[in-house]
Amino acid sequence: xxxxxxxxxxxxxxxxxxxxxxxxxxxxxxxxxxxxxxxxxxxxxxxxxxxxxxxxxxxxxxxxxxxxxxxxxxx
Numbered sequence: 001x002x003x004x005x006x007x008x009x010x011x012x013x014x015x016x017x018x019x020x021x022x023x024x025x026x027x028x029x030x031x032x033x034x035x036x037x038x039x040x041x042x043x044x045x046x047x048x049x050x051x052x053x054x055x056x057x058x059x060x061x062x063x064x065x066x067x068x069x070x071x072x073x074x075x
Contacts, residue, residue, distance in 0.1 A: 026067050031044045
């Protein structure tokens with residue numbers, strides 16, 4: 001069973017999903033918390049671009065999963 005939830009970090013909601021006792025979080029939300037970026041989506045996009053240019057293979061070519069935002073929309 002997959003359970004969706006929101007985690008409050010620094011007074012802002014973060015999207016999370018629990019599956020088989022393991023939590024998964026939106027990378028864009030994590031980047032937003034760690035960097036205090038105004039636009040964490042753009043920050044993550046630029047970071048991926050730089051990592052790929054350096055030859056870093058930790059960023060895979062995968063599609064983002066839809067997670068429900070605090071306002072109820074899927075993003």
